[in-house]
Amino acid sequence: DTAVSQTPKYLVTQMGNDKSIKCEQNLGHDTMYWYKQDSKKFLKIMFSYNNKELIINETVPNRFSPKSPDKAHLNLHINSLELGDSAVYFCASSPRRGGHYNEQFFGPGTRLTVL
Amino acid sequence: EDQVTQSPEALRLQEGESSSLNCSYTVSGLRGLFWYRQDPGKGPEFLFTLYSAGEEKEKERLKATLTKKESFLHITAPKPEDSATYLCAVQAGTGFQKLVFGTGTRLLVSP
Numbered sequence: 001d002t003a004v005s006q007t008p009k010y011l012v013t014q015m016g017n018d019k020s021i022k023c024e025q026n027l028g029h030d031t032m033y034w035y036k037q038d039s040k041k042f043l044k045i046m047f048s049y050n051n052k053e054l055i056i057n058e059t060v061p062n063r064f065s066p067k068s069p070d071k072a073h074l075n076l077h078i079n080s081l082e083l084g085d086s087a088v089y090f091c092a093s094s095p096r097r098g099g100h101y102n103e104q105f106f107g108p109g110t111r112l113t114v115l
Numbered sequence: 116e117d118q119v120t121q122s123p124e125a126l127r128l129q130e131g132e133s134s135s136l137n138c139s140y141t142v143s144g145l146r147g148l149f150w151y152r153q154d155p156g157k158g159p160e161f162l163f164t165l166y167s168a169g170e171e172k173e174k175e176r177l178k179a180t181l182t183k184k185e186s187f188l189h190i191t192a193p194k195p196e197d198s199a200t201y202l203c204a205v206q207a208g209t210g211f212q213k214l215v216f217g218t219g220t221r222l223l224v225s226p
Contacts, residue, residue: 004158041200043159043216056213090158103149104214106158 003027004107006091012113013081021076021110023091031055032074033092033104034066043090049074050096081114088112117142117207121217128224131192136220138203139185146206148186149214150179153200162188162201193224 004025013019025032033056034046048056049068063079074091088111092104118141128134140148147166151159163172165181172179176197178189188201200221204214 040218041153042218043202043204045213045215048213058213092158102147103161103164105161106151108158109156 004091004093004105006089006107006110008110009108010111010113012115014115015081015083017081018077018079019081019112020078021089021091021112023074023076023107025072025091025093025105025107027093027095027105029093029095029105030071031094031096032068032071033094034074034076035090035092035106037088037090037109039087047074047076078112081112083114086112086114117205117215119203119205119215119217121201121203121220123220124218125221126223128190128193128222130194130224130226133189133191133193135190136188136201136222137185138188138217140203140205142205142207142215144208146208148181149204149206150177150186150188151202151204153202153219159202190222193222195224195226198222198224 007022031050033048035043037043045058046060047066052068065077068074088109090109091107094102094104120139122137147164149164150162153159163179168183170181176191180187200219202219204216
């Protein structure tokens, strides 16, 4: 009964490669997100999709391209990986209820290491 | 720009020794303040949402409070299993549910 799942959990790759991370949520939420957590544990939003539409794009290099094939899935593709891309990437989802901005539920994270 | 500052950076407590974590924020139009717990190697786990000054929420040994400038997470009689990093985040303005996080407080509770 996993709520937000990500694959893979670990990803080790060489500089210059292209890689993808997949995210799925079975909570029926409308909105999904990608966050990056750096080595100092600071969590920063990258992208958000609402009903498959991109609504937040936070000054992220265009080597990063999110794709949402449907409401339950949000994937992150990264081209030409650089050393500085090494981090933990978290997917999250949230419901829309009434006028309140609601809590986000996070996946287990994908630790990306670029060598 | 919206800012969230958490203190202390790290806190070491003995089991049963109550304390508080602080989250101060500077935002334009607070929509919600969120507390999360993060264990090593895991994703943040949602704890509380607070929407307006004066609001309080409780869950087991944890109690979150909110003023116009800051939030406190009070931990009463903590146990070793409460050891984790506690993250505070805010939603502000008209952003589509964007969360701005603080850098967290690492809590270690010793038996």
